[in-house]
Amino acid sequence: MNAQYDVVVVGGRVAGASTAMLLARAGAKVALLERSAYGSDTVSTHGLMRAGATQLSRWGLLDKLTGTPPIRSTTFHYSDREPEQVSIRPGGGVDALYAPRRQLLDRILVDAAADAGAEVRHGVAVTDLLRDDSGRVTGVRLQDRSELTAGITIGADGIRSTVASATGAPVVRRGRSCSAVLYRYYAGVQTTGYEWAYAPGGAAGLLPTTDGATCVFVATTPARMRSLRREGAEQAFATLLADMAPSLTDLLIPATPVDRMHGWAGAAGFFRQAGGPGWALVGDAGYYKDPITTHGMTDALRDAELLSDALTGPGPVPAALAKYQATRDELSIALFEATESVASYTWSLDEIRELLRKVSSAMKAEVTQFVL
Structure with a gap:
């Protein structure tokens, strides 16, 4: 079966479900694909920082964290x-x-995406990307060999992203600590x-x-x-x-x-190129840092909104993706560097106190991004 969408989102956890929800709320025809079962658990740091809690509140979802x-x-x-x-x-x-536990938060976000009109499929594995004669990504091929075509394919499928691998998305900055x-x-x-x-x-x-x-x-x-x-x-x-x-x-x-x-077991952090012809990355697929500062879910919610705003705003998509990457990186770099230092575990106790002050200060920029 072949189907046509405006957007196919690969990965239905925090980043992917949020992106699908926001794009569907903006009127796009969206397919959200997740290989794991609905409401299943996953490795997580759990902590939502202020920016993430603020976004859930604005989206009308915070009170669902029962x-x-x-x-x-x-x-x-x-x-x-x-x-x-x-x-x-x-x-x-x-x-x-x-x-929140991930069985709860992921389910809330997936349900919100479905309520907004996204077509949600669980237990679906993407094996490859489709391309036109120019090499532009035009959709995905599934494990059952069916194909979904789309104007843009978004990889929200984690640090070992199939979309990032298939597009050869380059790592533009790499960490050392984990x-x-x-x-x-x-x-x-x-x-x-x-x-x-x-x-x-x-x-x-x-x-x-x-x-x-x-x-x-x-x-x-x-x-x-x-x-x-x-x-x-x-x-x-x-x-x-x-x-x-x-x-x-x-x-x-x-x-x-x-x-x-x-x-x-640990993995070094990175920034990947955020997009290219017919594709984009969000969440850990595009930007990952060590979990010791418990900021991964907040990053995922933030970048979902940044990407959705970029794709639904005026102007050509390449320029929008470039702006998305620039904003993502600007909001991330200070916290990324502070997290790198914390995850080295080479600090003294006086040094870790100073690093934690830097972590707190770095979080303020993203709060400003979504509040003011």
Whole structure:
């Protein structure tokens, strides 16, 4: 079966579903394709920062995060001093932050795309791109050999993007640092806010998430994680949590694990070229940074709106894609560089405090982008 669309979006997670929703709301005929099952889980940092929460509010979706507690404080734990608590003040049209489970957030965004008129298909794998005689991308070929044609094909399919690979999208900037992460969900953790902990060589954290669960993570260099995991993931998790955050370990004494351990081996960050003839990239497919600053979902929501605005605005598409890339990079570079430094794990405790101030400052530009 062949079908004609204005836009085919490959990847139906945060970036892809948001892009499909916004383009469909603008009147485009959109197909949204996702290889995983509807409402399935995926590796995630969970935390929505202010810009992301603001966008969900403007889109009429924030109140759908049912069962996800509002987060109104952040506590920073350092191994050389007492914890420091910071209140999250109202701003940008929201009075709290949120850390939803992906089964909930992805489903909300996919449903919003379908409600806007997008045709949503789950369990669909894209194997190749279609091209015309000039080499311009004109759609996708699916695993069942059917084809969907479109004016533009958007890759929102993660760091190992099929669309990026098939187009040869060049990496225009590459990072060097990366975190290896273990995380698990617990019930019964007595915390109501974000808890971040830092000690030489690593970090840990707690994020209150959906349905009474708390995501507990530990992060360090890939080399150290590999060494610790020789004794098993459970031992590595316990060792890192005790080293990084003994005060957080105490919070887990009455808590109960509610699922298995999850892991991320680490990958260096990058910026890819954001588009070309008949194609564009959004989310981790186009720009990825280390998860230690828990900003990936917020980046995905931001870039979905930037790309949608570019494609529905006046002027030729090549110029719009160039502007999209320039804006994406301008809003991203300061946080990317700060995240690189945090993920090196070579800092002293005085240095990590300064780096975290840089992280906070870098977030303000994207809040301004969508609020003012």
